[in-house]
Amino acid sequence: MTRLGSRPESWKRGLVLAASALLLGLLMLLHARIPNRIGGLGSLVETFLPWFGVFIPLLLAGALWRRSASAVVALLLPVVVWLSLFGGLLSDKSQQGGDLTVASHNVSADNSDPVGTARDLAGSGADVLALEELTQQARGTYEEELAKAYPYHSVQGTVGLWSKLPLSDTRPVDIGMDYGPLAETKPVDVTMAYNRALRTTVATDQGPLAVYVAHLGSVRVFPRNGFWTGSRDRGAQALAKAIAAEHNERVVLLGDLNGTTDDRAFAGITSHLRSAQDAAGDGFGFSWPAKFPVARIDQILVRGVEPHSSWVLPATGSDHLPVAAGISW
Numbered sequence: 001m002t003r004l005g006s007r008p009e010s011w012k013r014g015l016v017l018a019a020s021a022l023l024l025g026l027l028m029l030l031h032a033r034i035p036n037r038i039g040g041l042g043s044l045v046e047t048f049l050p051w052f053g054v055f056i057p058l059l060l061a062g063a064l065w066r067r068s069a070s071a072v073v074a075l076l077l078p079v080v081v082w083l084s085l086f087g088g089l090l091s092d093k094s095q096q097g098g099d100l101t102v103a104s105h106n107v108s109a110d111n112s113d114p115v116g117t118a119r120d121l122a123g124s125g126a127d128v129l130a131l132e133e134l135t136q137q138a139r140g141t142y143e144e145e146l147a148k149a150y151p152y153h154s155v156q157g158t159v160g161l162w163s164k165l166p167l168s169d170t171r172p173v174d175i176g177m178d179y180g181p182l183a184e185t186k187p188v189d190v191t192m193a194y195n196r197a198l199r200t201t202v203a204t205d206q207g208p209l210a211v212y213v214a215h216l217g218s219v220r221v222f223p224r225n226g227f228w229t230g231s232r233d234r235g236a237q238a239l240a241k242a243i244a245a246e247h248n249e250r251v252v253l254l255g256d257l258n259g260t261t262d263d264r265a266f267a268g269i270t271s272h273l274r275s276a277q278d279a280a281g282d283g284f285g286f287s288w289p290a291k292f293p294v295a296r297i298d299q300i301l302v303r304g305v306e307p308h309s310s311w312v313l314p315a316t317g318s319d320h321l322p323v324a325a326g327i328s329w
Helices: 015-029 041-047 049-066 069-074 076-090 114-122 136-146 230-244 264-270 276-280
Strands: 100-106 128-132 152-156 159-163 167-172 197-204 207-215 220-222 226-228 251-256 298-303 306-312 323-328
Touching: 015 049, 015 069, 015 076, 041 049, 041 226, 041 264, 049 069, 049 076, 069 076, 076 276, 100 114, 100 207, 100 251, 100 298, 114 136, 128 207, 128 251, 136 152, 136 159, 152 167, 152 197, 159 167, 159 197, 159 207, 197 230, 207 230, 230 251, 230 264, 276 298, 276 306, 276 323, 298 306, 298 323
Parallel strands: 100 128, 207 251
Antiparallel strands: 100 323, 128 159, 152 159, 167 197, 197 207, 220 226, 251 298, 306 323
């Protein structure tokens, strides 16, 4: 039986496949150089960057079918690049223990079962729970259902924090709004407050912990305008400035950032905070959409504390999945 590559013609077959493999590798390797000024293309690619690995087995199947040695060799580039970017997420880095469990959930403005959602979250075991996209109609329901498990809470606009530990120095953080015709849609009978971020101090046995809760602006894909992220990007810049000015060494950011940490829009935030999922998770931790998650846009980012574990909680009545992490000092 003739081995692949043992004949000269096997290197001449499948040149299109070989070129495609090289382009795929270069796309992942140089994703930060893809310009955003063309319909937000760079951010769009970075949002779904892990999924570009799906093309590798497809190209490999084509290379084997064509018996193309050149295509097989060319595939080494995207394989190495993808593993260097995401190979660390394939292993379980979680550890037992942790001093504090934090969780975050976009409960969705059109959630038809806020009572069930609140009860599921109360049973999660989280010590600190952040909620985003709270409507004025549903706020009372969450406050009533979570009161027993969380004696301390604060709601600032559409975001809130519930805690088993005392809170102090709570204030809104101005990250702008999701304005105009590109703003996120919601049922016509639902009213939303303006503020979308807060900062508070949680009193722990190990000392004060600064906690930020944020819900950044929506993103949209339009046939003519491309990937629209203007409101989100402005909010990310404002949030990055607030975190950079934070004096507390121990910081946790919880929220729906409407983007992944691979997206260049969050460089200002990730330069100060690291992802609990990347440091101590098991897998990619995709959180949206709930029925078939394809991206982790709900984030837990930390500074000055050590992530021990990070995981995705079961689905609720929201279109997002809740995320949680165990941290320690």
